[in-house]
Amino acid sequence: MNRQKLLQKTVNPIDIKRFDCVDLVEAMGQMSFQARNLSRAAQIYDRMIQDTDCNIILCLAGFLFSAGLKEIVYDLIANNMVDVIVSTGANIVDQDFFEALGFRHYLGDPLANDELLRQQQIDRIYDTFIYR
Structure with a gap:
């Protein structure tokens, strides 16, 4: 296999400004394991952003x-x-x-x-x- 075949598709970054995932992350708060932890982390992060001394x-x-x-x-x-x-x-x-x-x-x-x-x-x- 040559280099051209191996390097066909580039990694494309996600653009978080293209969609609103707030409802999804909030709904994860009613789930288990890491879904709930992700929702909890998002809530903490939101409080950190609001706190001007943080x-x-x-x-x-x-x-x-x-x-x-x-x-x-x-x-x-x-x-x-x-x-x-x-x-x-x-x-x-x-x-x-x-x-x-x-x-x-x-x-x-x-x-x-x-x-x-x-x-x-x-x-x-x-x-x-x-x-x-």
């Missing part, structure tokens, strides 16, 4: 930008919904910096042959490929 620290770890979540972080910053960001280097260097240089993240396969990817000079982050 500083909101967003901690980023893992492969968030390569997964397509960079635009959400951008929107949080642009709308003054976070005050401080603490991030691992992977989000900043290995993902955001490469995209700033014009590289893209592609939908991949977690079971891809790593030797084949190496031969094609493609890096893999679980099920995401990046070609530099």
Whole structure:
């Protein structure tokens, strides 16, 4: 398999401004497990935003930008919904910096042959490929 076949579909970020998920997240408050925790977290976050004396620290770890979540972080910053960001280097260097240089993240396969990817000079982050 060649590079062109492996790099067919780019990771496309979600645009949270295109829909309103408030009702969905509130309804999750009547569900179990992590659905209820997500609803509870959203309520706490809403109270934090309303409290002008509260500083909101967003901690980023893992492969968030390569997964397509960079635009959400951008929107949080642009709308003054976070005050401080603490991030691992992977989000900043290995993902955001490469995209700033014009590289893209592609939908991949977690079971891809790593030797084949190496031969094609493609890096893999679980099920995401990046070609530099």
